[in-house]
Amino acid sequence: xxxxxxxxxxxxxxxxxxxxxxxxxxxxxxxxxxxxxxxxxxxxxxxxxxxxxxxxxxxxxxxxxxxxxxxxxxxxxxxxxxxxxxxxxxxxxxxxxxxxxxxxxxxxxxxxxxxxxxxxxxxxxxxxxxxxxxxxxxxxxxxxxxxxxxxxxxxxxxxxxxxxxxxxxxxxxxxxxxxxxxxxxxxxxxxxxxxxxxxxx
Amino acid sequence: xxxxxxxxxxxxxxxxxxxxxxxxxxxxxxxxxxxxxxxxxxxxxxxxxxxxxxxxxxxxxxxxxxxxxxxxxxxxxxxxxxxxxxxxxxxxxxxxxxxxxxxxxxxxxxxxxxxxxxxxxxxxxxxxxxxxxxxxxxxxxxxxxxxxxxxxxxxxxxxxxxxxxxxxxxxxxxxxxxxxxxxxxxxxxxxxxxxxxxxxx
DNA sequence: TATTGTTATACTCTATAACTATA
DNA sequence: TATAGTTATAGAGTATAACAATA
Numbered sequence: 064x065x066x067x068x069x070x071x072x073x074x075x076x077x078x079x080x081x082x083x084x085x086x087x088x089x090x091x092x093x094x095x096x097x098x099x100x101x102x103x104x105x106x107x108x109x110x111x112x113x114x115x116x117x118x119x120x121x122x123x124x125x126x127x128x129x130x131x132x133x134x135x136x137x138x139x140x141x142x143x144x145x146x147x148x149x150x151x152x153x154x155x156x157x158x159x160x161x162x163x164x165x166x167x168x169x170x171x172x173x174x175x176x177x178x179x180x181x182x183x184x185x186x187x188x189x190x191x192x193x194x195x196x197x198x199x200x201x202x203x204x205x206x207x208x209x210x211x212x213x214x215x216x217x218x219x220x221x222x223x224x225x226x227x228x229x230x231x232x233x234x235x236x237x238x239x240x241x242x243x244x245x246x247x248x249x250x251x252x253x254x255x256x257x258x259x260x261x262x263x264x
Numbered sequence: 265x266x267x268x269x270x271x272x273x274x275x276x277x278x279x280x281x282x283x284x285x286x287x288x289x290x291x292x293x294x295x296x297x298x299x300x301x302x303x304x305x306x307x308x309x310x311x312x313x314x315x316x317x318x319x320x321x322x323x324x325x326x327x328x329x330x331x332x333x334x335x336x337x338x339x340x341x342x343x344x345x346x347x348x349x350x351x352x353x354x355x356x357x358x359x360x361x362x363x364x365x366x367x368x369x370x371x372x373x374x375x376x377x378x379x380x381x382x383x384x385x386x387x388x389x390x391x392x393x394x395x396x397x398x399x400x401x402x403x404x405x406x407x408x409x410x411x412x413x414x415x416x417x418x419x420x421x422x423x424x425x426x427x428x429x430x431x432x433x434x435x436x437x438x439x440x441x442x443x444x445x446x447x448x449x450x451x452x453x454x455x456x457x458x459x460x461x462x463x464x465x
Numbered sequence: 466t467a468t469t470g471t472t473a474t475a476c477t478c479t480a481t482a483a484c485t486a487t488a
Numbered sequence: 489t490a491t492a493g494t495t496a497t498a499g500a501g502t503a504t505a506a507c508a509a510t511a
Binding site for chain 3 (some may be wrong): 373390
């Protein structure tokens with residue numbers, strides 16, 4: 064573990080072991096190793112610790128909380144997303160919705176089947192194109208979304224539990240900036256309204 | 265989207281749409297909706313924006329970068345973890361390693377097969393228990409790890425690309441604190457040396 | 466009888482491709 | 489011919505369970 068002492072121009076690195084950890088991309092599980100920073104000497108600010116590990120743990124915890132919060136929603140997180148998007152942006156065609164959410168169109172079919180069965184959305188024929196179907200939230204869907212959003216807000220707050228108000232603000236701001244850049248460098252889905260990015264930087 | 269105006273005692277919420285997004289837990293892909301904050305009025309600090317979305321985007325980007333960096337390592341991120349752990353902590357028994365890394369023991373078998381085939385680690389019989397096998401990194405494994413760590417450091421730095429030095433420090437500190445709490449509330453694997461947490465709080 | 470590690474099997478979720486009905 | 493949506497199939501990756509060797 065001493066191999067980095069030269070190429071990192073190590074101020075603090077030489078005093079501790081920075082133990083990087085990576086993550087599987089296929090299962091969403093954070094299969095990280097143990098907590099990363101082992102202080103060898105007296106020095107070393109601990110924030111040099113592994114970003115990936117922390118990122119993974121936090122993300123995983125949020126994902127778990129969110130999944131629990133959305134337990135009874137057909138399709139789980141994805142069902143929520145469909146609900147949230149159609150309610151926020153109005154009726155959408157199935158394929159557009161799929162593209163926007165990064166969901167495969169074949170998956171979208173099953174997802175909508177379940178959501179429709181649960182009475183949260185409805186498929187309406189698109190008057191402009193008889194091939195297409197417009198996805199419309201129902202009244203129940205709207206009510207459900209409200210509830211879900213409250214639950215998710217709780218999950219968020221729970222994850223940030225040991226930060227005080229000011230720290231949360233700072234953290235969210237910095238995270239948001241990093242995220243916006245990441246998203247613009249390598250966009251997930253649609254570009255939508257990234258135009259507003261500037262005000263976040 | 266007006267349903268939260270009362271129960272959130274909304275200062276800023278009433279002025280914008282906070283559009284929460286959740287994530288699938290099974291594929292590690294961030295199937296989020298579009299960027300979240302749409303300013304309706306003039307006010308609203310943008311940091312109120314969706315935590316989950318940002319978290320997911322950043323994590324996903326890091327995971328992608330890390331996966332690319334570990335492209336040629338058998339087992340990818342997991343292979344790296346095995347390497348890093350055995351090198352940092354010395355030879356370990358297969359099952360202990362699996363438990364520590366949160367990898368299923370059946371998966372560990374295949375993973376070690378591949379790592380051994382690549383000449384990065386070796387299985388030695390445990391003199392203390394003839395059932396068990398000790399996983400030992402090879403010289404090649406050690407060299408490889410050095411290289412991989414440099415690559416991962418680059419990935420990290422890339423992800424935090426638009427933060428300056430000071431901001432990175434703040435971000436990492438806060439993230440680390442959130443992560444340590446998340447990990448202690450709901451530990452992934454072993455408890456190891458969480459004793460050192462205090463200095464991070 | 467319990468445990469280490471291996472192998473075989475089943476299951477989940479995803480990705481590919483073929484099909485229908487419209488355009 | 490191309491596109492919206494559906495269905496069927498195959499694939500990757502994981503988890504479960506049964507197994508051999510040892511404790």
